[in-house]
Amino acid sequence: MATTHNPDMTPGLENAYEPGEHPSWPAPSSVKGPIHWVRTNLFGSVTNTLLTLLTFYLIYKIVPPLIDWLFIDAAYTGESRKDCEAQAAGACWAFIGSRLQLFIYGFYPEPERWRVNLSAILLVVALVPVLFDQVPQRGKWLIYTACFPVIAGVLLVGGIFGLEHVATDQFGGLMLNVIIGVTGISFSLPIGICLALGRQSHLPIIRVLCVSFIEFIRGVPLITLLFVAAVMLSYFVPPGTNFDLLVRMLIMVTLFASGYMAEVIRGGLQAIPKGQYEAADAMGLKYWQAMRLIILPQALKISIPGIVNTFIALYKDTTLVIVIGRLDILGIGRSSLADSAWNGLSTEVYVFVAIFFFVSCFLMSRYSLYLEKKLHTGH
Amino acid sequence: MAEMQTAAPTGTIGSSKGKEDIILIRGMHKWYGDFHVLKNINLTVKSKERIVICGPSGSGKSTMIRCINRLEEHQQGDIYVDGIELTNDLKNIDLIRREVGMVFQHFNLFPHLTVLENCTLGPIWVRQTPKKEAEAIAMQYLERVKIPEQANKFPGQLSGGQQQRVAIARSLCMNPKIMLFDEPTSALDPEMIKEVLDTMIELADTGMTMLCVTHEMGFAKTVADRVIFMDGGEIIEQNEPNSFFDNPQHERTQLFLSQILAH
Numbered sequence A: 001m002a003t004t005h006n007p008d009m010t011p012g013l014e015n016a017y018e019p020g021e022h023p024s025w026p027a028p029s030s031v032k033g034p035i036h037w038v039r040t041n042l043f044g045s046v047t048n049t050l051l052t053l054l055t056f057y058l059i060y061k062i063v064p065p066l067i068d069w070l071f072i073d074a075a076y077t078g079e080s081r082k083d084c085e086a087q088a089a090g091a092c093w094a095f096i097g098s099r100l101q102l103f104i105y106g107f108y109p110e111p112e113r114w115r116v117n118l119s120a121i122l123l124v125v126a127l128v129p130v131l132f133d134q135v136p137q138r139g140k141w142l143i144y145t146a147c148f149p150v151i152a153g154v155l156l157v158g159g160i161f162g163l164e165h166v167a168t169d170q171f172g173g174l175m176l177n178v179i180i181g182v183t184g185i186s187f188s189l190p191i192g193i194c195l196a197l198g199r200q201s202h203l204p205i206i207r208v209l210c211v212s213f214i215e216f217i218r219g220v221p222l223i224t225l226l227f228v229a230a231v232m233l234s235y236f237v238p239p240g241t242n243f244d245l246l247v248r249m250l251i252m253v254t255l256f257a258s259g260y261m262a263e264v265i266r267g268g269l270q271a272i273p274k275g276q277y278e279a280a281d282a283m284g285l286k287y288w289q290a291m292r293l294i295i296l297p298q299a300l301k302i303s304i305p306g307i308v309n310t311f312i313a314l315y316k317d318t319t320l321v322i323v324i325g326r327l328d329i330l331g332i333g334r335s336s337l338a339d340s341a342w343n344g345l346s347t348e349v350y351v352f353v354a355i356f357f358f359v360s361c362f363l364m365s366r367y368s369l370y371l372e373k374k375l376h377t378g379h
Numbered sequence B: 001m002a003e004m005q006t007a008a009p010t011g012t013i014g015s016s017k018g019k020e021d022i023i024l025i026r027g028m029h030k031w032y033g034d035f036h037v038l039k040n041i042n043l044t045v046k047s048k049e050r051i052v053i054c055g056p057s058g059s060g061k062s063t064m065i066r067c068i069n070r071l072e073e074h075q076q077g078d079i080y081v082d083g084i085e086l087t088n089d090l091k092n093i094d095l096i097r098r099e100v101g102m103v104f105q106h107f108n109l110f111p112h113l114t115v116l117e118n119c120t121l122g123p124i125w126v127r128q129t130p131k132k133e134a135e136a137i138a139m140q141y142l143e144r145v146k147i148p149e150q151a152n153k154f155p156g157q158l159s160g161g162q163q164q165r166v167a168i169a170r171s172l173c174m175n176p177k178i179m180l181f182d183e184p185t186s187a188l189d190p191e192m193i194k195e196v197l198d199t200m201i202e203l204a205d206t207g208m209t210m211l212c213v214t215h216e217m218g219f220a221k222t223v224a225d226r227v228i229f230m231d232g233g234e235i236i237e238q239n240e241p242n243s244f245f246d247n248p249q250h251e252r253t254q255l256f257l258s259q260i261l262a263h
Helices: A034-041 A046-072 A081-087 A093-098 A100-105 A110-131 A138-157 A173-199 A204-219 A222-236 A245-270 A274-283 A287-324 A329-336 A346-375 B002-006 B015-020 B061-068 B090-099 B115-125 B131-144 B160-173 B190-205 B217-223 B241-246 B251-262
Strands: B021-032 B035-046 B050-054 B076-081 B100-103 B178-182 B209-213 B226-231 B234-239
Touching (some): A173 A204, A173 A287, A245 A287, A287 A346, A287 B115, A329 A346, B021 B061, B035 B061, B035 B234, B100 B160, B115 B131, B131 B160
Parallel strands (some): B050 B209, B100 B178, B178 B209
Antiparallel strands (some): B021 B076, B226 B234
């Protein structure tokens, strides 16, 4: 514009190229590069500069002492709190170390703990084909994954194949969190999908059932459901049958997450243009084919952030089993604090538990980002 | 118009009938709530016939052709497609949809699948064609619409004209007897309309039965055997293209043509 108003400003440049012949020039360094990034993002304006300096100051004040407490000035060995204090002023990790077995396995009998370890390895193997679709022989591998819950159940509870029976009230610690979390996550997604589709059904009975279920689940706190599972469910099952408390908790946690999952997926379904349904119909695909091949892949892709959000919330909610007397990793931590030899080390316990949950949830969050990137097919 | 309709035989919808009249619509009505959107539609389409349907927006053109493959339900009257009566019977609907391909204004390609997968999905899942065979057929049709090199791209990476040609290829892969076009060029930039129309003209040359809702009057003149003019949910007038354009009978047709040909 400037040159048209005042051609004399840039003499000689107008005729450098014939009309339509101008090549693309590389962008000037003022719009790219690290210096440009720092200038625009950290020192773009006066406010921005002040905020940047304030942030640097806070980082300087907080991070070095934190690292000092966590690692450098921490005690890693010792038999009691006194031992720790004699060594260092920072964190007393010896406490966590001495209780590590308890944190992981709860009250699972010591000689049988290899079964928990084996289950953990088998779990990882079962997850690989679900998380990554490029693995060889994925179809057969997924059959194993589908069988994994049964294998893990047999392995952990025992009572057959010469495995000693371990009552589920001896499950505890991290193992309990993982069992409830993984079960809830893997079953709430398919149930949630069915509920979301049911809510859109043309059949009023199915629709009303799904809506009532979802609204009921969302209207009741999880703790209430867990109490119901612990106390009331035994009224509904035939007398004499021993309906395991852990199984009841698994069912309740799964149903609870399913209700939320259904609403997340419904959001995704509503974002799919009507034309996609019409194109699938016009092609002659049946309802379930259209859902499986066309609608759900797109709806689930859109819903990934919400789905993972629900997963993470569910995973952290597994600590609520403490209200019905089961000790998960957090419960074990709290009960450990009662030990007089380690009195007053609650910070270490909660930091340890927090780190455990943060690492698990952060991995889920990163995986969801990876998945979103991989499934991005548009421009 | 009236004589063409009354000429449609009424008692011979059996198997012998399907060969000649591939689509038969008799006394069809449709309502959206209280709105009477289609009024007493009578239409017979012969095999290999190419029909262009035009009319002002809101005249029910799209709704009418969408009734043929049951994307819209009609409330009154009969529709027979390829000798099969279109009722609430899901089996009949499925049978009809296999024989009727449809191309939409907004392409409606499946964005999460590649161009090739878009084309093979129907044959594989609806016609149970083996994957290899379906891919070979798909490549053949993609070559026919002149974009075989885009087979492994995603729809989002193509231009509008290319996407619409993929949509045409996708429909053809199902080997349909009838193709419905619902304003196939209305969402395209002007420079892309021609490539899609050329594809459609080529398709017409192969003897496909085509029903095409479009405002492309040039296309109607070159390709159509019959032009139908709709307004207010009724078929107002139908004729072979030369007479239709040069000598429109009804005043609403005259008005419409004067408006559309003016620019």
